[in-house]
Amino acid sequence: MHMRISLLDKLSERGETFTVDDAFKVSDLTRESLHVLLSRLEKRGWIERIERGKYMIIPLGGEKGEYTVDEYVVASILAQPYCIGYWSALNYHGFSEQIPTTVFVQTTSRKKQTKKDIFGVDYRIIRLKKEKFFGIETFWSGDEQVNITDKEKTLVDCLDKPKYCGGVIEVAKGVKSQDFDERKIRDYIQRIGNTGVLRRFGYLCDLYGFDMDLPSIDANNYLKLDPNLSDKGHRNSRWRLKINMDEEELKVLE
Numbered sequence: 001m002h003m004r005i006s007l008l009d010k011l012s013e014r015g016e017t018f019t020v021d022d023a024f025k026v027s028d029l030t031r032e033s034l035h036v037l038l039s040r041l042e043k044r045g046w047i048e049r050i051e052r053g054k055y056m057i058i059p060l061g062g063e064k065g066e067y068t069v070d071e072y073v074v075a076s077i078l079a080q081p082y083c084i085g086y087w088s089a090l091n092y093h094g095f096s097e098q099i100p101t102t103v104f105v106q107t108t109s110r111k112k113q114t115k116k117d118i119f120g121v122d123y124r125i126i127r128l129k130k131e132k133f134f135g136i137e138t139f140w141s142g143d144e145q146v147n148i149t150d151k152e153k154t155l156v157d158c159l160d161k162p163k164y165c166g167g168v169i170e171v172a173k174g175v176k177s178q179d180f181d182e183r184k185i186r187d188y189i190q191r192i193g194n195t196g197v198l199r200r201f202g203y204l205c206d207l208y209g210f211d212m213d214l215p216s217i218d219a220n221n222y223l224k225l226d227p228n229l230s231d232k233g234h235r236n237s238r239w240r241l242k243i244n245m246d247e248e249e250l251k252v253l254e
Contacts, residue, residue, distance in 0.1 A: 007037065012057055015144050016142070017056045021053075038055065050118055054077050069142070072088075073144050074103075075105045081108060081109070081147075082147060083107070083136050083149055084105060088103050089148050090165050092148060095154070095173055095179075102122040106125075106126050106127075106157075110127060152180050152184045159171055159197045159201055160192055169245065169250065173253050175204040175208065186213075195219065198217065206239075221240065223240065224242050225245055231244060
């Protein structure tokens with residue numbers, strides 16, 4: 001009993017979730033004894049398994065199967081390093097009023113399972129190259145700090161992979177708001193290394209009537225404004241884009 005309470009007290013000081021390695025560091029147990037103890041704690045409803053080797057602590061008064069921690073706190077333990085991104089970040093920063101049904105998590109590590117359903121919440125883990133893993137800030141989710149892409153990186157990421165944010169129509173709202181640092185977003189566009197981001201961002205800037213002093217496009221090929229939609233649409237020669245969306249609809253976005 002004392003060992004159980006002592007372990008949970010030490011782990012609680014670190015946060016609402018923990019890994020087997022976290023528990024091993026704060027206990028005097030062997031790996032084998034620790035696994036036995038964690039199994040008992042789970043059966044008695046003191047902790048609940050998130051995925052293999054990862055748990056959340058159920059507080060006094062909470063019931064196993066009913067209690068859960070914040071979805072962003074759960075996301076923070078699914079991969080290391082990690083960062084909340086794409087549509088989840090777009091909504092957090094107020095660029096999209098649509099609340100995504102999936103929590104999007106970026107990481108540079110390889111994960112066997114990229115789609116997970118944990119406590120009724122869908123999680124999507126997207127692997128990035130190390131050079132694309134930047135532009136991170138933190139926010140408080142309950143009592144814990146969680147990593148999330150900043151405003152500028154969120155817009156750049158969503159223009160890089162529109163399929164993870166509900167399409168270009170969602171990220172266009174953020175571009176139209178101009179609620180971002182121009183110098184930083186120009187730097188991010190260069191660092192992300194995808195001309196599709198520059199083309200889409202440049203086109204949207206023109207559409208909404210503001211000059212961002214962006215470099216011109218030197219390319220013969222045409223990319224789709226929204227890669228997830230059909231090829232139908234007229235061509236924009238300045239940004240080498242096939243405008244396969246309703247421009248009038250994009251203009252009146254709020």
